Amino acid sequence: xxxxxxxxxxxxxxxxxxxxxxxxxxxxxxxxxxxxxxxxxxxxxxxxxxxxxxxxxxxxxxxxxxxxxxxxxxxxxxxxxxxxxxxxxxxxxxxxxxxxxxxxxxxxxxxxxxxxxxxxxxxxxxxxxxxxxxxxxxxxxxxxxxxxxxxxxxxxxxxxxxxxxxxxxxxxxxxxxxxxxxxxxxxxxxxxxxxxxxxxxxxxxxxxxxxxxxxxxxxxxxxxxxxxxxxxxxxxxxxxxxxxxxxxxxx
Ligand SMILES: Nc1ncnc2c1ncn2[C@@H]1O[C@H](COP(=O)(O)OP(=O)(O)OP(=O)(O)O)[C@@H](O)[C@H]1O
Ligand SMILES: Cc1cn([C@H]2C[C@H](O)[C@@H](COP(=O)(O)O)O2)c(=O)[nH]c1=O
Numbered sequence: 001x002x003x004x005x006x007x008x009x010x011x012x013x014x015x016x017x018x019x020x021x022x023x024x025x026x027x028x029x030x031x032x033x034x035x036x037x038x039x040x041x042x043x044x045x046x047x048x049x050x051x052x053x054x055x056x057x058x059x060x061x062x063x064x065x066x067x068x069x070x071x072x073x074x075x076x077x078x079x080x081x082x083x084x085x086x087x088x089x090x091x092x093x094x095x096x097x098x099x100x101x102x103x104x105x106x107x108x109x110x111x112x113x114x115x116x117x118x119x120x121x122x123x124x125x126x127x128x129x130x131x132x133x134x135x136x137x138x139x140x141x142x143x144x145x146x147x148x149x150x151x152x153x154x155x156x157x158x159x160x161x162x163x164x165x166x167x168x169x170x171x172x173x174x175x176x177x178x179x180x181x182x183x184x185x186x187x188x189x190x191x192x193x194x195x196x197x198x199x200x201x202x203x204x205x206x207x208x209x210x211x212x213x214x215x216x217x218x219x220x221x222x223x224x225x226x227x228x229x230x231x232x233x234x235x236x237x238x239x240x241x242x243x244x245x246x247x248x249x250x251x
Contacts, residue, residue, distance in 0.1 A: 008133055008140040010192070016232045017098035018220045019139070020213060021109035024147035025178045026168045027158035028198045029205060033147065034107050036206045037213055041103055044242035046235040049097040052107035054085040056093055068165035079117040079128055086110065087135035094139065101232035103217065103239070109141060111185050116167065119181035120174050143216035145209055146186050147198035151175035154198075207247065214243045 011019035020037075022030040034050060041048040055064035063085040067073065073081065086109070097104050110132035118128035133140075151172065158168055186193035194212040198205055221236045 007138055009138050010140050010142050011094075011098050011104070015095070015098035016101035016224065017104060018143075018217060018236075019094065019098060019104045019106070019141045020143045020145065020216060021106045021111065021141040022145050022147065023108060023111045023115075023182060024149070024198065025151055025154050025175055025182070027154035027156075027161070028147040028149045029157070029202070030107050030147055032202055033145075033206060033209045034105050036202075037209055038105055040210065040242055040246060041105075041239055044235075044238040046103055046239045046242075047101060048103040048105065049093070050105050050107075051089070051093060053089060053109055053112065054082060056085075056089045056106070059088050060085040068167065070166075072166075075117065075121040075123055078121065079113065079123055079131060082113050082117065083131050083135040086113070086132060090136040090139050101235065103236075106141075109144070110136065111144060111146075111182065114185060115178050115181035119184075120170075120177045125181070125185075141192065142220060143212060144186075144189075144193045145212055146182055146193055146195045147205070148179065148183065148195050149198040151179055210243050210246065214240055 011017065022034050024030055031052075038048060038050040053060070054067055055061045063081050067078065067081055067085075089106075094104055094106065110129070113132050114125045114129050117123050118125035155172075155175065158164065183195070186195045194208075194215075196205060196208045196212070217236045217239055221233055221240075224233060
């Protein structure tokens with residue numbers, strides 16, 4: 001594959017909104033945590049979008065069905081389908097939300113492709129990263145929260161949940177390699193990633209997730225210039241205040 005040079009840009013570099021992605025292996029608790037954060041944003045009256053990959057858009061929902069519940073897909077086709085979902089998701093849902101100043105929370109984004117298709121499927125992390133950067137025109141999250149847990153524990157959680165999908169049925173070695181791949185990604189971009197130990201009760205994990213989100217929102221607020229929309233700043237301040245109140249209540 002020819003490398004397409006692409007200059008990654010964090011969302012905040014060009015938009016009033018903030019993009020936060022949640023990453024990690026299957027069953028580590030991403031959906032649980034992203035919902036807690038979204039509820040806090042909703043309670044604070046902050047414009048936000050809770051979305052996911054694959055399947056954040058109508059086209060994406062069809063791609064998700066093919067990928068998770070369809071026939072076997074060869075590794076390269078799998079990578080392209082995830083990239084197609086991401087391209088449409090970034091262009092039609094994420095960028096418009098960032099343009100209007102929303103906090104966008106996405107349950108998985110490009111790091112999942114790098115870990116699953118690049119590392120675990122052995123397609124090559126760099127090639128898969130380039131593909132995703134091309135697909136999204138270089139849109140990289142402001143903050144990526146990596147929930148880290150022993151894959152055996154996460155497998156227990158997904159088994160308790162019931163039905164498994166095509167990726168969840170992959171052997172243990174696949175899931176172990178994912179954990180290493182995600183941790184390597186976090187180590188290579190410490191400014192973007194926050195790694196959180198997900199092998200703890202939901203509330204304890206949530207406290208750290210909220211702290212990381214507040215940090216990203218504060219940093220973003222500080223970067224917004226005088227030209228920034230006042231409503232965006234007020235929304236971000238409302239979120240920080242709600243997160244502080246949440247912490248003081250001790251939940
Ligand atoms: N900290 C936790 N302790 C115990 N159980 C948890 C914890 N977090 C989530 N769970 C449970 O584990 C299961 C998987 O959680 P969740 O769906 O949030 O994970 P996920 O990372 O989004 O999974 P997937 O990637 O497969 O969608 C759920 O049944 C959830 O209630
Ligand atoms: C975005 C993305 C996802 N995957 C895998 C990871 C999971 O096994 C499924 C998605 O299911 P979830 O319940 O929504 O977590 O797809 C992947 O392999 N590559 C990707 O880019």
